[in-house]
Amino acid sequence: MKKIINDPEHVVTESLRGLAAAHADLLRVQYDPDVVIRADAPVAGKVAVISGGGSGHEPLHAGFVGPGMLDAAVPGAVFTSPTPDAVQAAVAATTGEAGALLIVKNYTGDVLNFETAAELAAAEGLEVRSVVIDDDVAVADSTFTAGRRGVGGTVLLEKIAGAAAARGDSLDAVEALAHKVIGQVRSIGVALTAPTVPHVGSPSFDLAEDEIEFGIGIHGEPGRERTKAEPADVLVERMVRAVAEDLPFTRGDRVLLFTNSMGGTPMIELYLAHGIAERLLAEQGITVERRLVGPYITSLEMQGISLTLLKLDDELTELWDAPVHTTALRWRA
Amino acid sequence: MKKIINDPEHVVTESLRGLAAAHADLLRVQYDPDVVIRADAPVAGKVAVISGGGSGHEPLHAGFVGPGMLDAAVPGAVFTSPTPDAVQAAVAATTGEAGALLIVKNYTGDVLNFETAAELAAAEGLEVRSVVIDDDVAVADSTFTAGRRGVGGTVLLEKIAGAAAARGDSLDAVEALAHKVIGQVRSIGVALTAPTVPHVGSPSFDLAEDEIEFGIGIHGEPGRERTKAEPADVLVERMVRAVAEDLPFTRGDRVLLFTNSMGGTPMIELYLAHGIAERLLAEQGITVERRLVGPYITSLEMQGISLTLLKLDDELTELWDAPVHTTALRWRA
Known part of the structure; x- marks a missing residue:
């Protein structure tokens, strides 16, 4: 293996340091657990739109953090679901009374860990819902998935849900739009x-x-x-x-x-x-x-x-x- | 070799068809010789900024065609200098009384073919000058080059020269700025x-x-x-x-x-x-x-x-x- 890395165990965190240095106008990074947060979060009165998943799919998701799209991205280790506490940290940094929508690609670990985080947030009085995208027509079930996998449609979903939240849509409305996108x-x-x-x-x-x-x-x-x-x-x-x-x-x-x-x-x-x-x-x-x-x-x-x-x-x-x-x-x- | 292509001889032209379809708001493509031209060219009173070179370095140069950067890009075959008639076609489509600046990476074929095109344009009464960028510190001479090679600095040069032309700088001024960038x-x-x-x-x-x-x-x-x-x-x-x-x-x-x-x-x-x-x-x-x-x-x-x-x-x-x-x-x- 030839890669421009140091210790493979630290590749995500070290990459996030470069991302933070390059784009301080748009985002900030919290470490341990690693979360990428929109620079001006939380945005008062706005539904927070949050996504994440294993790293290695860049620019998804961190490259879509900013006005009009994501409030936070939760990067797991490479090809590994982020932990519930990381998702919870993203919710805590971005979510107010308007609530949050979690956009989850359909992989078993992601679905489980985002659900757990949503329940933890609910216990703290935050309204957090999640939608699961499964746009890949290739196969019915797959290595890490029951049902279809979430792939390229995620980018479009994040853009459209982010735009709906930015124009002031309610959590109900953003969630309904997300389901509409997932459906088509x-x-x-x-x-x-x-x-x-x-x-x-x-x-x-x-x-x-x-x-x-x-x-x-x-x-x-x-x-x-x-x-x-x-x-x-x-x-x-x-x-x-x-x-x-x-x-x-x-x-x-x-x-x-x-x-x-x-x-x-x-x-x-x-x-x-x-x-x-x-x-x-x-x-x-x-x-x-x-x-x-x-x-x-x-x-x-x-x-x-x-x-x-x-x-x-x-x-x-x-x-x-x-x-x-x-x-x-x-x-x- | 596994590539998503049809006939290797037509890969550049076929790729340009996709570029033109995707970005009709920004650019148009003339074929045979292949040239990528800013959609609203020629822009009256503005110095045209033109670059080009062998294909295979995308988005350089065609990805930089548009307001504030290049008026035209001249894509040769993969890793092959464009012909003088292609450069000439780019000049003809974009250049008026304000003249044109050709940005040339320092490779022997590029320098020769852009120079020939500049001479042909001059014979038709157009004021066309060229600058040669040679920012690669790696080696003094190289396979296709006498002197240093032109590499990443080209992107920055195209942006800055394009911005100078967009604000209304004269050909003298754009050329002087280009030399300043190349120098540092x-x-x-x-x-x-x-x-x-x-x-x-x-x-x-x-x-x-x-x-x-x-x-x-x-x-x-x-x-x-x-x-x-x-x-x-x-x-x-x-x-x-x-x-x-x-x-x-x-x-x-x-x-x-x-x-x-x-x-x-x-x-x-x-x-x-x-x-x-x-x-x-x-x-x-x-x-x-x-x-x-x-x-x-x-x-x-x-x-x-x-x-x-x-x-x-x-x-x-x-x-x-x-x-x-x-x-x-x-x-x-």
């Missing part, structure tokens, strides 16, 4: 190479030089099938079909298309894949109204991509377009 | 793995599982030395020293610290390295006033990082902070 977002991923977890030291799985894993999870969990590598036109067509047929997305739908790098795939390949997906959706009469292209939910240095489709309506589009100021997403209306 | 920016890179050029099909060089290349170029050109992999603390200290001693940067200096991923290095490692560099500079009495952390000048999927330091003064800081709206850099004042 779908994703699929593909891997060309495996990631290496620092404290493990060797690749998470083996892929032959001519093989890909179709339906990969963001921790390298097995997908639908291992196949021979294919030209981009063939591969992206399979990915678009898997996602579109699942909801299904149909002629006349307006969508956000999110083409994501798993970390190690160069931008030149990512945009090439995005262009194919745009063309295929246009051919199906599905209108791509918004786009996101880049490495936003990664699996360390894994080469691969994922495609996420979110069905839009006027309200979701308005919330997507709303101002956001984080290290990874930044725009004004 | 220095970089060094390191590689953990090699990139694979699509039309070559195999890695550009071999590195053992415990080896790194210190002083790597952005096309995988050899650096100062091949050494055993080291802990991040040791590696980043060597990198900071190499850059700081070169100009030199000294106690009391105000700097912009740019910690760049070569493409395949995860954000968790990149921020870890950034944090170490921040600490070392603080210990030396060098004040980090601005930061940029991310994959901005890459070498396909190569794992590695580079560090760039730019000495700041009030004017350069103001130009760095000035509004920019491109796919890769976006902020308001």
Whole structure:
């Protein structure tokens, strides 16, 4: 294993020190337990939106802390759920009378630890609810999951829930919007190479030089099938079909298309894949109204991509377009 | 070779189709020769700022096309200089009476082809000048270069020259500022793995599982030395020293610290390295006033990082902070 790290046990904390130094205008970091908190939290009267999970998927989640998106992110060890006390610390630092919404990707450890934290917060009189996102169409159950995995849709959910909270929506309203997003977002991923977890030291799985894993999870969990590598036109067509047929997305739908790098795939390949997906959706009469292209939910240095489709309506589009100021997403209306 | 591409010969053009589809609000693409042009070009009365070079370093340069930065980017084939007619097409699409500044990284092919294009433009009555950036302290001469290579400083130069042009500076003034930036920016890179050029099909060089290349170029050109992999603390200290001693940067200096991923290095490692560099500079009495952390000048999927330091003064800081709206850099004042 070659990585730019010191002791593998301290990689997350040491990385957070760099994040804090680089972005003191946007966020602060509390250590032990490690939590990334919006610089001006708590924001009076606003529903706090909090997410987290194992590290190694950066910029998810810490890169989305800031006005218009997350109030706090809770980074666990690499590919390891954060502990309940860390989630609780995030709630304590950000949550007032308006309450908090926890956005949880559907992995057994995450669901359990966020639930425990929510119960602890409730015992202290805070209103904390959680929603579980499970947008990955690849498999019904997986290595760390009962039910579908939470993947790329999480980025879109965090943006839209964050925008709803920022405009002053109640906890009921933010939660309802989150469920709406979860109901109409779908994703699929593909891997060309495996990631290496620092404290493990060797690749998470083996892929032959001519093989890909179709339906990969963001921790390298097995997908639908291992196949021979294919030209981009063939591969992206399979990915678009898997996602579109699942909801299904149909002629006349307006969508956000999110083409994501798993970390190690160069931008030149990512945009090439995005262009194919745009063309295929246009051919199906599905209108791509918004786009996101880049490495936003990664699996360390894994080469691969994922495609996420979110069905839009006027309200979701308005919330997507709303101002956001984080290290990874930044725009004004 | 596993890549998400179709025919290796068409990878740049196909990728540009995806870029154009994703960012029609910011840019348009002319094909054959391939040029990326700011959507609202030509901008009346403004000096055009144009850059380009071989593809494979994305988001450099096309990701920096837009208000406040580049008017056009000229992407050659992967790791191959663009042809003079492509540069000429970029000039024709963007340049009026105010003239144009060409920002050229110091590689023999780039310098020659941009010079030829400038001469062709001059013959048509356009005032076109070029500046050559050579900020890499690693080696005196290199595989594709007489003199030092142009690397990470290019991103900072494009931002600052673009901001000067946007505020209405004359060609003389933009050119003078560009020379000032080139005079006080220095970089060094390191590689953990090699990139694979699509039309070559195999890695550009071999590195053992415990080896790194210190002083790597952005096309995988050899650096100062091949050494055993080291802990991040040791590696980043060597990198900071190499850059700081070169100009030199000294106690009391105000700097912009740019910690760049070569493409395949995860954000968790990149921020870890950034944090170490921040600490070392603080210990030396060098004040980090601005930061940029991310994959901005890459070498396909190569794992590695580079560090760039730019000495700041009030004017350069103001130009760095000035509004920019491109796919890769976006902020308001």
